Amino acid sequence: xxxxxxxxxxxxxxxxxxxxxxxxxxxxxxxxxxxxxxxxxxxxxxxxxxxxxxxxxxxxxxxxxxxxxxxxxxxxxxxxxxxxxxxxxxxxxxxxxxxxxxxxxxxxxxxxxxxxxxxxxxxxxxxxxxxxxxxxxxxxxxxxxxxxxxxxxxxxxxxxxxxxxxxxxxxxxxxxxxxxxxxxxxxxxxxxxxxxxxxxxxxxxxxxxxxxxxxx
Numbered sequence: 001x002x003x004x005x006x007x008x009x010x011x012x013x014x015x016x017x018x019x020x021x022x023x024x025x026x027x028x029x030x031x032x033x034x035x036x037x038x039x040x041x042x043x044x045x046x047x048x049x050x051x052x053x054x055x056x057x058x059x060x061x062x063x064x065x066x067x068x069x070x071x072x073x074x075x076x077x078x079x080x081x082x083x084x085x086x087x088x089x090x091x092x093x094x095x096x097x098x099x100x101x102x103x104x105x106x107x108x109x110x111x112x113x114x115x116x117x118x119x120x121x122x123x124x125x126x127x128x129x130x131x132x133x134x135x136x137x138x139x140x141x142x143x144x145x146x147x148x149x150x151x152x153x154x155x156x157x158x159x160x161x162x163x164x165x166x167x168x169x170x171x172x173x174x175x176x177x178x179x180x181x182x183x184x185x186x187x188x189x190x191x192x193x194x195x196x197x198x199x200x201x202x203x204x205x206x207x208x209x210x211x212x213x214x215x216x
Contacts, residue, residue, distance in 0.1 A: 035163035037088045037132050040139055040183075043170045046123065048079035048097055050215040052182065053193035065190070076101050079116070079197060079213070080152070081123045082130060094128035094141060094152070099213070107200045107212045110176075115212045116197070128153060138163050141185065152185070152192065159187035172198045175216040 054065040054075070066072050077098060084092040098119050105115040127145030132138075139161040143153040153159045165184040175181055175198060185192045197213040 035137050035166070037139070039166065040161065040168075041084055041088045041132075043168065044082050044084045044092075045170065046081050046083055046095075047170060048081050048123075048197040048213055049183075049194040050079055050197050051075045051192060052195045052215075054190070056190050058189060076116070079118075080194065083123070088132045090131070092130045094126050094130055095123035096126060097123050102212050105212055107202045107214070109200070109212075109214055113176075113214050113216045115200070115214050117212045127155075133160070136160060153187050157187060159185045159192070162186050162191075165193075168196060170196060178216065181216075 051066075054071070056063040056065060066075060077100060079097045079099060081095045081097065082092055083095055084090075086092070099116045100119065102109075102115040102117050105117075107115060109115045128141055128143045130139055130141045133140045141153055141159045143155050143157055143159075145155060162184040165182070167180045168183040169179075169181055171179070171181070175196070182193050182195050185194070195215050197215045199211055200214050201211045
């Protein structure tokens with residue numbers, strides 16, 4: 001467990017270093033439609049999210065961050081959660097689970113779904129928080145501190161939820177049919193797309209350890 005967390009820390013540092021090595025490209029502000037914040041806050045439930053895409057847009061060029069095998073390994077080991085204790089009027093906390101892809105799952109999984117198992121029972125804290133921004137009419141993630149094993153956004157920076165590309169709805173049966181349930185976050189010239197992960201048990205009344213999380 002400690003070894004995996006240490007590896008996660010190293011990989012997160014690599015991801016942050018690569019991000020900072022690129023020249024920042026100015027982006028124009030994009031006006032977004034009025035967004036019902038209950039769409040976001042009403043379905044959190046500490047659901048783990050899988051980073052399905054991560055890319056950087058520079059002019060007309062798009063760079064796939066996940067083309068790097070190290071980045072893919074890091075992506076497959078960390079699953080993001082949003083813990084909301086006070087609703088949209090308060091501050092929520094970005095947390096994460098550490099896990100690994102399940103090569104031979106004992107739970108029912110049909111391709112293209114991918115199964116993972118968790119190496120920790122409870123989600124781990126980060127120095128990132130999220131809250132509703134009434135000026136932007138969207139949710140923003142703020143990052144602070146330097147002493148953590150996982151970071152989506154560099155210290156002192158802010159990412160925002162792209163409400164024009166918000167498709168998240170917690171619905172396991174819809175996920176099985178291939179419905180788009182993603183949500184998209186923007187940080188400067190980087191885009192991060194997440195999909196919800198669903199807990200699956202081998203048997204409906206099975207033991208808690210006989211389970212995994214699945215992403216479609």
